[in-house]
Amino acid sequence: MSDQRLLHKQLIDTLTAGGSLRTEPWKRAAEAVPRHEFLHGGFFRRVEGAEPTAWAPVLEDDAGWLEACYADESLVTQIAGTIVPSDIRGQIMREPTSSSTSPSLVLRMLEDLRIDDGLRVLEVGTGTGYSTGVLCRRLGEENVTSIEYDADVAAGARAALARLGMCPTLVTGDGLLGHAEGAPYDRVIATCGVRTVPSAWVEQTRPGGMILATVGGWLGAFELARLTVHDDGTASGPVLGGQVGFMLARPHLPPPPGLLPDLGTGTEREAVVGADVLDDWTTRFVVQAAVPDAQRLTLEMDGRQQHVLVDVESGSWAALYEENGRWIVRQGGGVALWDVAEEQLARWHAVGSPGEFAITVTADGQTCHW
The missing domain is CATH 3.40.50.150 (Vaccinia Virus protein VP39)
Known part of the structure; x- marks a missing residue:
């Protein structure tokens, strides 16, 4: 058995054992499609330890290319909308824009x-x-x-x-x-x-x-x-x-943040919940449904870390920081974003913080509910 066929078989076995491949028709289909055929142009590998994130090209003739094609991992194939692996010598620090999903x-x-x-x-x-x-x-x-x-x-x-x-x-x-x-x-x-x-x-x-x-x-x-x-x-x-x-x-990509609002203005109060709740994926999903046009930034200001939500279109914003074990929020613009987020979280917690959600799409738009 060739190296490619062996690697392909090992991938299929891994996917079957892991539960991704559950039925024979899909297993036969996956066995019939060699992934490396879709990656002859190479891919980008994340450079370990680089800050900010950097990417280095891996081309077809490079060591490890074939093995990576049959690893169960997503492989970045385009960066910054136009740049492909053969365009780069060295490293690039831009955002990925296309990939081969795991x-x-x-x-x-x-x-x-x-x-x-x-x-x-x-x-x-x-x-x-x-x-x-x-x-x-x-x-x-x-x-x-x-x-x-x-x-x-x-x-x-x-x-x-x-x-x-x-x-x-x-x-x-x-x-x-x-x-x-x-x-x-x-x-x-x-x-x-x-x-x-x-x-x-x-x-x-x-x-x-x-x-x-x-x-x-x-x-x-x-x-x-x-x-x-x-x-x-x-x-x-x-x-x-x-x-x-x-x-x-x-x-559906967000607009560039542009010039940030003056975070020294606005109305300040003690927050009911802190920005650290956004570190939890499910909680962030709930908040996101309440303030869908908000982006999240982290800044260093006045010697403290500020966690900022900003809605570029409306100009609304909320900045949170921790002080003496308390979270403080300052808000400005037409919508008090953190008020909206806290109200959504309160409703969710009141029914036990369920992790099961449903989505409905009508002519009036989309709603997410639990």
Whole structure:
């Protein structure tokens, strides 16, 4: 057995033992799609100990490339919207913008999609094309439509899929708009994060069909939700948990913070809860639903650490710091952001801080409830 085949088999065994691969049809599909074929352009590896975070390229001829392709880890494939591994010599300190998601998460999501033979799937976020290939092997390429926002990323996926003899419908464009020409779909799956589930996905899914998407926001807490589309054009369903995180769809990225407000102004009081509650993922998810347009920053001011929530559009802000064992909050702008956050947390705690959530999408928008 070649090194590649052995590594592939070991990955499949790992995914099966870990519970990501749970059924034979998906196991056969995963066995038929070699991940390295989607990573010939290389990837970026995080530089250990670098502060701020730095990335170094790993190319196909480099030691460890093949082993990493079959490791159960996400691999960054693009940085800053245009930069690929072959563009860099040395290191780069910019934000990742595209990646090959860890195989365990890809297969877990495909299993959670509750697929049957012959169903038609719309995938939002082609990326390298690996998950697209697994879908093609499971359902047949004629039943798979995939959308990628970035034209260069889409071209790479198209080439990789073609090398493996797969030609699904590949669309370059804004995945948040779906692909109406191919609708209705039985399933929609998104491999990018969204703040709210787009109405186009609901409209393009047949009644009884399902949407699987990672829903989160600018405070950085994301959860996987599976929504069923109803006859009245609404969709609802449970949050499946697992603290799943994807890069946000580019149209859902936050605006740059710009010039911060004067944090020395505003109204000050003792906080009921401190900013440290945001270190807990689930608590942050609850707060995020209450103040969806807020971003979180950490600053050093006047010799103390300030935890800042700022809503760029409205100009509202809240700054918290710890003093003598107490948390103090100062707020300004049109909305007292920390008041809103504390009220949401109080309601949540009053019913026992449940960890199970559900999402409903209607013509009026999206709501998250417990």
